[in-house]
Amino acid sequence: MTASSEFHIELKDVHKNFGPKKVLDGINLQVKRGHSMVVIGGSGTGKSVMLKCIIGLMTPTSGSICLDGQEVGHLPQHERDGLMRKFGMLFQGAALFDSLPVWENVAFRLIQGAGMDRDEAREKAQEKLRQVGLSPEVMDLSPNELSGGMQKRVGLARAIAADPEIIFFDEPTTGLDPIMADVINDLIVDCVKRLGATAISITHDMASARKIGDDAAMIHKGKIIWNGDVANIDHSGNEYVDQFIHGRAEGPIQMDILKA
Amino acid sequence: MNPLAIIGQFILGFFEETGRLSIFTRDAVRHIVLPPIYFRLIFAQMVKIGYNSLPVVGLTAFFTGGVLALQIYIGGSRFNAESLVSSIVALGITRELGPVMAGLMVAGRVSAGLAAEIGTMRVTEQIDALRTLSTNPFKYLVVPRLLAATITMPFLVLIADILGIMGGYIVGTKSLGFNGAVYIRNSVDFIEFNDVASGLIKAAVFGFIIALMGCYHGYQSKGGAQGVGRATTNAVVSASILILAANYALTSLLFS
Ligand SMILES: Nc1ncnc2c1ncn2[C@@H]1O[C@H](COP(=O)(O)OP(=O)(O)O)[C@@H](O)[C@H]1O
Ligand SMILES: [Mg+2]
Numbered sequence A: 001m002t003a004s005s006e007f008h009i010e011l012k013d014v015h016k017n018f019g020p021k022k023v024l025d026g027i028n029l030q031v032k033r034g035h036s037m038v039v040i041g042g043s044g045t046g047k048s049v050m051l052k053c054i055i056g057l058m059t060p061t062s063g064s065i066c067l068d069g070q071e072v073g074h075l076p077q078h079e080r081d082g083l084m085r086k087f088g089m090l091f092q093g094a095a096l097f098d099s100l101p102v103w104e105n106v107a108f109r110l111i112q113g114a115g116m117d118r119d120e121a122r123e124k125a126q127e128k129l130r131q132v133g134l135s136p137e138v139m140d141l142s143p144n145e146l147s148g149g150m151q152k153r154v155g156l157a158r159a160i161a162a163d164p165e166i167i168f169f170d171e172p173t174t175g176l177d178p179i180m181a182d183v184i185n186d187l188i189v190d191c192v193k194r195l196g197a198t199a200i201s202i203t204h205d206m207a208s209a210r211k212i213g214d215d216a217a218m219i220h221k222g223k224i225i226w227n228g229d230v231a232n233i234d235h236s237g238n239e240y241v242d243q244f245i246h247g248r249a250e251g252p253i254q255m256d257i258l259k260a
Numbered sequence B: 001m002n003p004l005a006i007i008g009q010f011i012l013g014f015f016e017e018t019g020r021l022s023i024f025t026r027d028a029v030r031h032i033v034l035p036p037i038y039f040r041l042i043f044a045q046m047v048k049i050g051y052n053s054l055p056v057v058g059l060t061a062f063f064t065g066g067v068l069a070l071q072i073y074i075g076g077s078r079f080n081a082e083s084l085v086s087s088i089v090a091l092g093i094t095r096e097l098g099p100v101m102a103g104l105m106v107a108g109r110v111s112a113g114l115a116a117e118i119g120t121m122r123v124t125e126q127i128d129a130l131r132t133l134s135t136n137p138f139k140y141l142v143v144p145r146l147l148a149a150t151i152t153m154p155f156l157v158l159i160a161d162i163l164g165i166m167g168g169y170i171v172g173t174k175s176l177g178f179n180g181a182v183y184i185r186n187s188v189d190f191i192e193f194n195d196v197a198s199g200l201i202k203a204a205v206f207g208f209i210i211a212l213m214g215c216y217h218g219y220q221s222k223g224g225a226q227g228v229g230r231a232t233t234n235a236v237v238s239a240s241i242l243i244l245a246a247n248y249a250l251t252s253l254l255f256s
Helices: A047-055 A077-086 A102-106 A108-113 A118-131 A136-140 A148-160 A178-195 A206-212 A230-235 A239-246 A252-259 B003-033 B039-077 B082-123 B126-132 B137-174 B180-190 B193-220 B224-254
Strands: A007-018 A021-032 A036-040 A062-067 A087-090 A166-170 A198-202 A215-220 A223-229
Touching: A007 A047, A007 A198, A021 A047, A021 A062, A021 A198, A021 A215, A021 A223, A036 A206, A036 A239, A047 A087, A047 A166, A047 A198, A077 A087, A077 B126, A087 A148, A087 B126, A102 A108, A102 A118, A102 A136, A102 A148, A108 A118, A118 A136, A118 A148, A118 A178, A148 A166, A148 A178, A166 A178, A178 A198, A178 A206, A198 A206, A206 A230, A215 A230, A215 A239, A223 A230, A223 A239, A230 A239, A239 A252, B003 B137, B003 B193, B039 B082, B039 B137, B082 B126, B082 B137, B082 B180, B082 B193, B082 B224, B126 B137, B137 B180, B137 B193, B193 B224
Parallel strands: A036 A198, A036 A215, A087 A166, A166 A198
Antiparallel strands: A007 A021, A007 A062, A215 A223
């Protein structure tokens, strides 16, 4: 594929309101092809909403969203759904289908979307599960028989099953113990590298951010208030970022919360 | 607060909801005819919605037929019209009580179940996940349930008709002292094809309403467990009211 733009994903002045409530308030963000961007920020600042606008689950109120330089933010829904092929997404709560066994979750897009034969899809699911470190024994279990970490891994396997060119991870390590979190981080790095995909990950977890990201951005009150190389995050010179990465209760963010 | 404002808000809310439901219904119906069609899912839902409702529908119809026979006997004996029991039971069951009782029972069972299932999928982002996996939630979730309910309800009502008449027969012969053969002949001679057919048409419409209300309220639910609970209640209440309203409209249409 020939990139017609320097950036694989580009957001310009994206706004999203729910009724009177402004959630995204002019987001500007660029991600280069093959790069991995981590987005940090407090709870409820619109990180998930931003991902959903980019992937097409929500339509932005205004602003431009470009994939490879092509405007997609305001396409009609069925055309937008047609672009889903390019994407894989690991949801915040894994969002596995609890009516289907693990292997059908992983092979879902192959069977329903691409019409692949069930036996072939099952083999492909087994291979993807192995890539995320799960043995074939889990294939026929129901998702709610799995631990949180295993569910995240199945979600990851499902997201990468059809070799997407863009992958989103919404809080992939939230709620996991530190060791499992690190396992997931490694898997994410590994999968993104293997696919050569462009990735955006949302996280509160600085260890995870440093491990997964090439670039980082911080979102606060619906705006990107800092972005740059992940290696520079410790001397960003931005007091909001400093407060966030050190997890301090006092600082400009708290001031804003009290004012709000 | 200004009472006029409250009334205005109520009316606006009503039209908003009607509009949302109309769009939802239009989308659902459009996806029934557009490919792909998931036959495997339609069949699975026919089992869940139709087959699994057999016990509750059958028992309801059986007891309704029985009590109908008792009441008509008591009422009829005041005019020396006891001999009409079997005919009136048969008419009442096939034209009205079979479809309506089955509709209300299935509304309680199925609308609630569908709203809870789809509502949970909504609040746990499974519906969003479906879309990211290039699968249209209307086709995958709504259409199979609508079709399954619309197709299976007439069969359920046919069985309800038979069991209801049987309930009347058992009460008639065991406790009211009717002769079995005469009772059956009076029922069969008196019923016309139209009586049964109109009931089955009603049944199909009720099936559609039941699945539509379950899917619609589940699909719109938000706000965690509380939201799913509200969706479940709304689904059952609205399905029941719509069934009764549709029943009146269909009766005046079919028998005019
Ligand atoms: N579908 C929706 N309808 C109304 N408000 C929403 C919706 N989705 C998200 N919000 C609101 O948007 C804000 C940001 O949510 P979200 O992006 O999920 O936060 P986070 O940054 O923690 O991922 C929250 O205040 C939430 O209540
Ligand atoms: Mg979130």
